[in-house]
Amino acid sequence: MLTLGDIDSDAAAALLACYGIAVEHIGDDLAIPGSYWGEPEAGVIGEKVYARRDTPLHSLLHEACHLIVAPADRRDRIHTDASDSQAEEDAVCYLQIVLADFFPGVGRESLMRDMDEWGYTFRLGSASEWFDHDAQDARAWLGERGLLPIGVPPASIAV
Structure with a gap:
């Protein structure tokens, strides 16, 4: 399973920035804020996706896509559970x-x-x-x- 540590994380951050989403890199020994499934899965709070090097890429993209599809007025209220329907x-x-x-x-x-x-x-x-x-x-x-x-x-x- 590909993780954030397996890819160019700066390129991932640059792509997601085009959608107004920031990727917050968390230290390997730190808890991931806003993680719905628990570590090492990505977390989401407001317009940030939180991830460590061991976070699966699919998880990072999934949480980022929740922010991409969320209306701008809902993004800042998202915390941990981003799904609307x-x-x-x-x-x-x-x-x-x-x-x-x-x-x-x-x-x-x-x-x-x-x-x-x-x-x-x-x-x-x-x-x-x-x-x-x-x-x-x-x-x-x-x-x-x-x-x-x-x-x-x-x-x-x-x-």
Whole structure:
């Protein structure tokens, strides 16, 4: 399972900054604030995602995507449990898979394998089956809010 320590964490922070999200790096021996699932999973408070080097990349992206999809007036009230609805949760899963393509050596296939290994559950049995054959509602939800399609990240980001 890929962790924040396995990738260029500065590039991850730069990509998420394009969405107004800050990544707060926590020392290896410190508790992760705002972690819903407990350590080493990422935490979320306000417009920050908290993570350590051993935080799984899928977890960092998942919490960041909760902030990306949240309306601006709700972001600052988010603490630990960021989910607003099942529709939003599905959209977050979809978006984290899409954003994985912007990390060299990661990509959506790798991220979906990690999601399956961690224990995400989907009606069709795996993240890839869901993404390829059952995620129409998530795509529509994101599209209605102007969050799709996602092109390449801005040129100023070296990911």
